[in-house]
Amino acid sequence: MACLTPPTQRLFDARGRRLDYADRTLVMGILNVTPDSFSDGGRSAALSDAVTNAWRLVDEGADILDIGGESTRPGHTPVPAEEELRRVLPAVEALAELPVPISIDTQKASVAEAALQRGAAIVNDIWGLMGDPEMARVAAAYDAGVVAMHNRTNVDPAVDIVADIVAFFEQSLERAARAGIRPERMSLDPGIGFGKTFEQNLRALSALGEFVRLGFPILLGTSRKSLIGKVIETTPAERLPGTIASNVLGIAAGCAIIRVHDVAAHVQAARVTEAILHAS
Ligand SMILES: Nc1nc2c(c(=O)[nH]1)N=C(COP(=O)(O)OP(=O)(O)O)CN2
Numbered sequence: 543m544a545c546l547t548p549p550t551q552r553l554f555d556a557r558g559r560r561l562d563y564a565d566r567t568l569v570m571g572i573l574n575v576t577p578d579s580f581s582d583g584g585r586s587a588a589l590s591d592a593v594t595n596a597w598r599l600v601d602e603g604a605d606i607l608d609i610g611g612e613s614t615r616p617g618h619t620p621v622p623a624e625e626e627l628r629r630v631l632p633a634v635e636a637l638a639e640l641p642v643p644i645s646i647d648t649q650k651a652s653v654a655e656a657a658l659q660r661g662a663a664i665v666n667d668i669w670g671l672m673g674d675p676e677m678a679r680v681a682a683a684y685d686a687g688v689v690a691m692h693n694r695t696n697v698d699p700a701v702d703i704v705a706d707i708v709a710f711f712e713q714s715l716e717r718a719a720r721a722g723i724r725p726e727r728m729s730l731d732p733g734i735g736f737g738k739t740f741e742q743n744l745r746a747l748s749a750l751g752e753f754v755r756l757g758f759p760i761l762l763g764t765s766r767k768s769l770i771g772k773v774i775e776t777t778p779a780e781r782l783p784g785t786i787a788s789n790v791l792g793i794a795a796g797c798a799i800i801r802v803h804d805v806a807a808h809v810q811a812a813r814v815t816e817a818i819l820h821a822s
């Protein structure tokens with residue numbers, strides 16, 4: 543199988559924006575320019591709010607800014623490409639001078655390409671290059687970084703989710719290799735909250751070390767998600783403590799990137815976690 547071999551250095555390289563995760567976890571700040579995202583919908587839908595919130599996330603210590611124009615929460619209504627472009631492109635353009643790389647959170651190759659043309663550096667695909675058939679080609683053409691997230695169309699409680707995630711990653715890496723994407727450009731994400739039962743989400747979180755051992759940077763996205771509300775009844779706005787708990791364990795397991803709404807709190811949590819890990 544034409545699978546990518548893992549990079550030799552702990553560097554995630556997106557269009558020359560080198561993200562070093564050897565000594566510290568990278569924090570990806572979430573900017574949803576949507577009216578309906580599950581926890582921050584509407585907060586950055588107006589361009590002036592998007593710009594203000596983006597700079598705040600960077601001031602708080604975000605290493606990457608993830609811009610999304612379609613909520614993919616369970617039960618979401620799909621957004622046509624024209625509408626998604628109308629939402630994300632002004633934000634990508636207005637934030638081109640940001641000191642951190644922009645990642646475009648989209649499942650559409652046309653949206654990814656338009657954002658890459660305007661300076662985005664990373665494609666964050668919730669279908670791990672296995673959805674839109676043009677996605678891998680577009681990422682390769684721009685030498686973009688890629689976040690390949692595991693997902694499933696059907697939730698199946700009987701599936702061994704860890705084996706399913708590893709098999710999916712292998713297929714994503716094969717697609718990436720075929721399209722000419724370099725190993726240093728790839729990161730993998732188990733897709734917490736996507737196509738999984740509550741038990742499977744917990745199982746995936748408890749097996750992060752197995753994904754880390756594949757050798758590619760692992761991105762973890764648990765921020766304010768419903769699995770936290772299932773453990774302890776809370777609204778999304780009340781889930782920061784549970785989010786931090788999951789990310790601290792993710793860092794201890796070797797994850798390279800955490801994707802979060804609450805950047806300042808996670809920068810502090812990450813630095814303290816790393817200080818303790820380095821002392822041992
Ligand atoms: N790579 C990756 N991408 C993601 C992930 C994730 O875990 N990993 N979670 C999301 C859901 O969170 P968001 O706050 O963006 O919610 P929304 O889908 O309602 O906009 C959206 N995008």
Ligand SMILES: Nc1ccc(C(=O)O)cc1
Pocket residue numbers: 580613614615616734735736766767768769
């Ligand atoms: N896009 C998503 C948004 C939210 C969740 C969740 O709360 O589990 C999952 C996916």
